[in-house]
Amino acid sequence: MARVVVLGAGISGHTAAAFLRKKLSKKHEVVVISPSAYYEWIPSNIWVGVGRMKQKQVRFKLDKVYKRWKIQFHQAKAISIHPEGNAEHKKAFVKSVYSTGDQQGQEFVVEYDYLINATGPKLNFEATEGLGPGKNSHSVCSSSHAVESWNALKQIFEAAERGEHKKILVGTGHGSATCQGAAFEYTLNIAAEAKRRKILDKLDITWITNEYELGDFGMGGAYIKQNGYVVPTKVFTESILAEFGIKWIKRAGVYKLEPGVAHFELLDGTKDSIEFDFSMLIPAFAGSGITAFGKDDEDITAKLFMSNGFMKVDADYTPKEFEEYSVEDWPETYQSPEYENIFAIGIAFAPPHPISKPMKSVNGTPISPAPPRTGMPSGVTGKTTALNIAAKIEYNRSEIAHKASMGRMGAACIVSAGYGLFNGMAATMTVNPIVPDWENYPKYGRKINYTVGEMGLAGHWMKLSLHYMFLHKAKGYPFWWLIPE
Amino acid sequence: MKTNPKVYYEEAYPPVPLGFVRFMRKFFLWQLFRFFVLNYKVMRIVAYGHS
Numbered sequence: 435m436a437r438v439v440v441l442g443a444g445i446s447g448h449t450a451a452a453f454l455r456k457k458l459s460k461k462h463e464v465v466v467i468s469p470s471a472y473y474e475w476i477p478s479n480i481w482v483g484v485g486r487m488k489q490k491q492v493r494f495k496l497d498k499v500y501k502r503w504k505i506q507f508h509q510a511k512a513i514s515i516h517p518e519g520n521a522e523h524k525k526a527f528v529k530s531v532y533s534t535g536d537q538q539g540q541e542f543v544v545e546y547d548y549l550i551n552a553t554g555p556k557l558n559f560e561a562t563e564g565l566g567p568g569k570n571s572h573s574v575c576s577s578s579h580a581v582e583s584w585n586a587l588k589q590i591f592e593a594a595e596r597g598e599h600k601k602i603l604v605g606t607g608h609g610s611a612t613c614q615g616a617a618f619e620y621t622l623n624i625a626a627e628a629k630r631r632k633i634l635d636k637l638d639i640t641w642i643t644n645e646y647e648l649g650d651f652g653m654g655g656a657y658i659k660q661n662g663y664v665v666p667t668k669v670f671t672e673s674i675l676a677e678f679g680i681k682w683i684k685r686a687g688v689y690k691l692e693p694g695v696a697h698f699e700l701l702d703g704t705k706d707s708i709e710f711d712f713s714m715l716i717p718a719f720a721g722s723g724i725t726a727f728g729k730d731d732e733d734i735t736a737k738l739f740m741s742n743g744f745m746k747v748d749a750d751y752t753p754k755e756f757e758e759y760s761v762e763d764w765p766e767t768y769q770s771p772e773y774e775n776i777f778a779i780g781i782a783f784a785p786p787h788p789i790s791k792p793m794k795s796v797n798g799t800p801i802s803p804a805p806p807r808t809g810m811p812s813g814v815t816g817k818t819t820a821l822n823i824a825a826k827i828e829y830n831r832s833e834i835a836h837k838a839s840m841g842r843m844g845a846a847c848i849v850s851a852g853y854g855l856f857n858g859m860a861a862t863m864t865v866n867p868i869v870p871d872w873e874n875y876p877k878y879g880r881k882i883n884y885t886v887g888e889m890g891l892a893g894h895w896m897k898l899s900l901h902y903m904f905l906h907k908a909k910g911y912p913f914w915w916l917i918p919e
Numbered sequence: 920m921k922t923n924p925k926v927y928y929e930e931a932y933p934p935v936p937l938g939f940v941r942f943m944r945k946f947f948l949w950q951l952f953r954f955f956v957l958n959y960k961v962m963r964i965v966a967y968g969h970s
């Protein structure tokens with residue numbers, strides 16, 4: 435009997451657990467440890483944040499699904515990994531702490547044969563003074579945050595409906611934040627919703643970003659084919675903002691928030707501030723903060739994790755200049771170089787370096803996006819890792835057959851810009867690969883024939899169908915495995 | 920007082936769509952066609968993403 439422990443039940447961890455259960459015979463155990471009782475389809479939080487979806491539409495309780503799949507579920511937070519065991523436990527184990535019920539706060543240990551770290555990002559609000567829910571800004575990074583955002587935004591809309599002018603600030607809340615796509619999507623949805631309510635002229639909406647140029651999205655921007663031209667995503671993105679009358683501030687690292695004011699530094703070193711009545715700013719991301727200990731209980735966290743808390747995998751972490759970045763630096767098996775039975779997937783793995791060119795202001799403040807890790811690579815790495823572990827357990831395979839590199843994988847980014855079956859709108863963008871491959875595609879860094887960039891109702895239908903399809907899949911409804919990641 | 924035209928600022932430069940483009944973005948039949956085209960393009964990317 436082998437036991438596979440999955441830490442985290444987000445997009446990557448839940449996908450991995452589902453495929454492990456499907457591929458492994460019943461004598462093997464799959465255990466999931468995650469602090470929330472729910473699975474959340476995070477991309478739809480945007481619609482919760484503008485009041486077009488309810489929280490219950492974007493999440494469901496995991497216990498029923500795991501009971502049906504015969505997966506053991508602990509609603510708990512992993513705190514440390516002990517890959518060599520210790521004096522008490524011969525086998526490798528994970529220590530966790532229950533996050534609910536009578537056992538809340540109680541620590542427990544689960545031994546493992548294989549471990550998947552799928553703990554996603556820690557929303558590092560603390561990295562920016564005054565940032566985050568409960569302080570001076572809102573977030574849509576979890577559905578609960580999105581509910582709070584909507585409650586605050588609703589009041590802004592109501593004030594605008596009474597004829598008051600209001601200022602809205604959306605974007606990145608730290609010089610090294612990522613997830614520009616989600617924040618951009620939220621800006622457009624606020625504008626679209628305001629337009630529907632006929633109050634757009636009462637709102638002064640500003641998009642603030644750490645990107646060098648708009649449309650960078652943490653992947654160094656991209657070129658897309660549009661109306662017979664090859665167009666940089668900068669033009670595409672700016673055009674959408676201009677159409678909605680949204681202003682922007684780029685090359686900005688937000689470093690402090692006070693009630694109604696955001697302070698930022700620009701790449702040229704100047705410092706400025708902007709007032710707002712409502713703001714949603716994405717924080718910097720860090721790893722989940724799990725530690726690691728060796729056989730003699732010595733701290734080996736630095737052996738498994740980078741200093742930012744993300745787990746080291748089969749990437750090339752040699753420090754390099756931007757000009758030397760290569761797709762070969764990116765991981766493809768997500769296996770720890772130290773322990774071959776440990777894997778890190780989704781956002782939990784440490785990328786080798788950014789994709790966008792790292793930049794610092796004249797004062798030395800880093801102001802450029804961290805690499806994005808979107809839903810598709812998270813699902814794909816979840817599935818491939820599950821298949822690799824299942825092959826090891828069931829067929830004793832030593833080699834890793836299933837590989838998935840962000841240097842070969844494409845991404846479809848559907849940026850919602852309004853909700854409604856006949857009035858909805860979304861910008862559909864595709865890039866392939868995610869990490870530009872300048873060796874194989876010297877002109878544009880990517881396969882230009884695989885790109886799209888267009889606004890339209892069709893994009894909204896796609897985004898909506900993805901919402902229903904991925905929730906169908908996550909709930910394990912009939913033929914769930916036929917739905918690709 | 921007459922104010923100068925709003926130029927020489929970032930937001931003044933990007934292309935903005937005119938009526939026909941905006942109409943086609945919501946024209947049901949055209950969008951239905953685009954829905955299938957876009958799905959095909961996305962599926963092409965999904966299919967070759969991993970081995």
Ligand SMILES: Cc1cc2nc3c(=O)[nH]c(=O)nc-3n(C[C@H](O)[C@H](O)[C@H](O)COP(=O)(O)OP(=O)(O)OC[C@H]3O[C@@H](n4cnc5c(N)ncnc54)[C@H](O)[C@@H]3O)c2cc1C
Pocket residue numbers: 441442443444445446447467468469470476477478479480510511512513552553554555574575576613616722724779780781782807808809810812847848
């Ligand atoms: C608002 C928003 C919109 C987005 N929209 C899109 C989109 O349209 N398309 C797209 O492709 N991507 C989108 N993304 C990105 C996408 O949501 C992420 O890529 C994806 O969620 C990452 O999956 P993950 O499994 O790595 O992390 P998560 O989904 O964050 O899951 C991490 C899991 O680990 C758990 N966990 C945390 N700490 C611990 C611990 N110590 N022990 C155990 N468990 C732990 C968490 O509770 C959670 O269940 C969006 C992101 C945001 C924030």
